[in-house]
Amino acid sequence: MADLVTDDPQIAGIIEKETIRQEQGLNLIASENTVSPSVLAAQGSVLTNKYAEGYPSRRYYGGCEFVDQAEDLAIARAKKLFNAPYANVQPHSGSQANMAVYFALLNPGDRILAMDLSHGGHLTHGAPASFSGRLFEFAHYGLTRDTQTIDMDQVATLAETFKPRLIVAGASAYPRIINFQKFADIAASVHALFMVDMAHIAGLVAGGVHPTPVGYADVITSTTHKTLRGPRGGLILGSDDLAAKINSQIFPGIQGGPLMHVIAAKAVAFHEALQPGFARYQQQVVENASVLARGLMNRGYKLVSNGTDNHMVLMDLTDRGLSGKEAEERLGRAGITVNKNTVPNETKGTFVTSGIRIGVPLVTSRGMKPDAVQQIAELICDVLDDAAAVEQVAPAVKDLCRRYPLYSGENA
Ligand SMILES: Cc1ncc(COP(=O)(O)O)c(C=O)c1O
Numbered sequence: 001m002a003d004l005v006t007d008d009p010q011i012a013g014i015i016e017k018e019t020i021r022q023e024q025g026l027n028l029i030a031s032e033n034t035v036s037p038s039v040l041a042a043q044g045s046v047l048t049n050k051y052a053e054g055y056p057s058r059r060y061y062g063g064c065e066f067v068d069q070a071e072d073l074a075i076a077r078a079k080k081l082f083n084a085p086y087a088n089v090q091p092h093s094g095s096q097a098n099m100a101v102y103f104a105l106l107n108p109g110d111r112i113l114a115m116d117l118s119h120g121g122h123l124t125h126g127a128p129a130s131f132s133g134r135l136f137e138f139a140h141y142g143l144t145r146d147t148q149t150i151d152m153d154q155v156a157t158l159a160e161t162f163k164p165r166l167i168v169a170g171a172s173a174y175p176r177i178i179n180f181q182k183f184a185d186i187a188a189s190v191h192a193l194f195m196v197d198m199a200h201i202a203g204l205v206a207g208g209v210h211p212t213p214v215g216y217a218d219v220i221t222s223t224t225h226k227t228l229r230g231p232r233g234g235l236i237l238g239s240d241d242l243a244a245k246i247n248s249q250i251f252p253g254i255q256g257g258p259l260m261h262v263i264a265a266k267a268v269a270f271h272e273a274l275q276p277g278f279a280r281y282q283q284q285v286v287e288n289a290s291v292l293a294r295g296l297m298n299r300g301y302k303l304v305s306n307g308t309d310n311h312m313v314l315m316d317l318t319d320r321g322l323s324g325k326e327a328e329e330r331l332g333r334a335g336i337t338v339n340k341n342t343v344p345n346e347t348k349g350t351f352v353t354s355g356i357r358i359g360v361p362l363v364t365s366r367g368m369k370p371d372a373v374q375q376i377a378e379l380i381c382d383v384l385d386d387a388a389a390v391e392q393v394a395p396a397v398k399d400l401c402r403r404y405p406l407y408s409g410e411n412a
Contacts, residue, residue: 023406026336026376026397030312030359031172031200033229034366036272036411039265043231047261055090055247070264077270081206084214084237089266090250090258091234094199094223098124099131100249101219101236105193106165108135113158113192114168115150116140118342118350120314122172122197139164143344148305149176155183159190169213170197170221173341173357175289175308180216193218202235203227203361204310206273207282218242227285227311227361229410230269231262281364281410285311288360291370295377301384304343304355312359316343320384324353327384331356334383334390335397336376367409372400 005012022034035043047067053060056068056075071089078087091097106112112132115121119142123130126138139162144151159167169183180196187194196213202222204210213220219238224230236246251258272278286309293307296315304314317327324340331338341357348354358380360373368376379396382389 024335024398024401026379026401027362028336028338028358028360028376030339030357030361031223031226032359033203033226033361034406034411035225035229035231035265035269037407038268038272039229039231042268043261043265045261045264047264048259050260051257052260053251053257055251067260067263070260070267071258074263074267074270077267077274078235078237081270081273082212082214082220082237084220085240086238086243086246088236088243088246088250089233089263090255091221091236092255092259092262093232094122094197094221094234095124095130096250096254097221097223097234097236098122098197099254100246101195101221102132102136102166103253104242104245104249105195105219106136109137110166111137111139111162111164112166112168113139113141113155113162113164115171115174116142118346119143119344120171120174122170122199125168125170125197143305145344148344150174150178152179152182152186156186156189159186159192163190164192166193166195168195168197169217170195170199170201172200173312173314174200175293175303175310175312175314176305177210177309180211180213184216196220197222199223200226200312201310203229203273203278204282204286207279207285209279209282209286210310219246224266224269227282228269228273229281229361229365230273231265233259233262233266235266277410284369285361285364288364288368288370288373289313291373292358292360292377295374296381299377299381299385301381311361312357314341314343315356315358316354317356317384318343318347318354322384323348324355325351327356330387330390331380331383334379334393335401336380336383336393338380363404365410366401366404366406368404372404375400 074089114125141155167187196217222235225232302316328340338356340353341355343355
């Protein structure tokens with residue numbers, strides 16, 4: 001950083017400001033986390049200088065003997081962590097992991113059944129604005145009206161009538177456990193392939209607090225930077241018989257040179273996730289989320305599905321006269337960062353929305369336990385109840401953040 005300050009004070013200043021923002025704010029974005037200093041060190045290393053198109057021992061460039069070792073380690077650790085026969089650690093992102101799998105298993109125009117975006121699915125699960133919606137034909141399932149959990153009857157009916165070649169389970173905004181066995185049974189009954197996108201819950205799966213899709217899904221995609229607490233990137237797991245097809249769709253199919261510094265950082269994160277402390281961290285994440293859910297509901301707020309089993313809650317503000325956008329902005333003024341989110345049967349559109357998504361992985365990494373999370377629930381409700389409360393809540397947020405520095409808790 002010392003050199004950067006001299007060489008490029010503008011960027012150094014921006015990094016400094018972002019560091020302070022992260023340090024002094026309560027970050028409750030469900031898809032974010034804070035990586036360890038070791039992950040940061042690997043990602044900021046000279047491995048970024050290296051071109052390594054291809055795969056270990058089969059590269060298109062010389063000088064790959066050390067980056068090969070890093071990628072081999074990342075692959076071995078990912079396989080061990082998730083008990084999977086095959087891993088590809090090269091996807092630059094979760095979206096590219098999904099793209100590579102679609103391209104490996106399907107032809108353009110083929111049918112895919114996935115979760116509706118407004119019910120919690122991801123853009124790459126068939127949104128018209130995404131490559132997925134442009135290149136493949138999607139049908140979407142959603143949540144039941146009463147329990148607001150995945151409507152497995154609808155999944156079965158759509159599987160029968162739509163006859164997809166691929167069924168996708170996995171979500172960006174779904175607070176409940178996903179029953180992979182049921183999805184796999186439905187996929188088998190219509191001879192469809194089954195993919196799980198575990199981007200959000202990969203850390204929970206690794207920590208044993210969410211059932212694993214391994215053994216049920218033909219192929220599994222993930223990000224490495226959410227609950228898994230690694231560098232920003234993607235991951236694909238599966239059986240050995242899909243390895244050649246998927247590898248060739250990542251490179252040369254949709255990517256060029258792999259990001260070797262990020263792959264090394266993924267290896268570090270997988271190593272961390274293999275330590276016993278990681279399962280304890282994930283248990284704490286789930287406990288903290290349920291404390292948050294109870295705290296919000298005790299103050300009269302409505303949550304999608306009435307609670308949570310995982311790392312996030314979805315507040316439905318429909319009957320509060322407050323949009324998700326207004327809630328996000330108001331909480332932001334108090335130093336609490338969340339994101340607006342659609343709720344099932346959304347009426348306000350994706351830029352306004354009727355809900356907010358709140359996650360605890362990052363504050364749990366800062367070492368926060370139920371007492372601190374209970375306080376967070378109260379602070380959120382104070383601000384949502386009354387905009388004037390921002391004045392009192394903002395200093396309380398700063399104080400809480402001072403007590404739990406970004407690099408103390410899990411990341412000490
Ligand atoms: C379920 C799911 N899949 C895929 C992605 C895409 O990941 P990325 O942003 O790395 O492309 C996300 C990211 O939010 C996600 O939630």
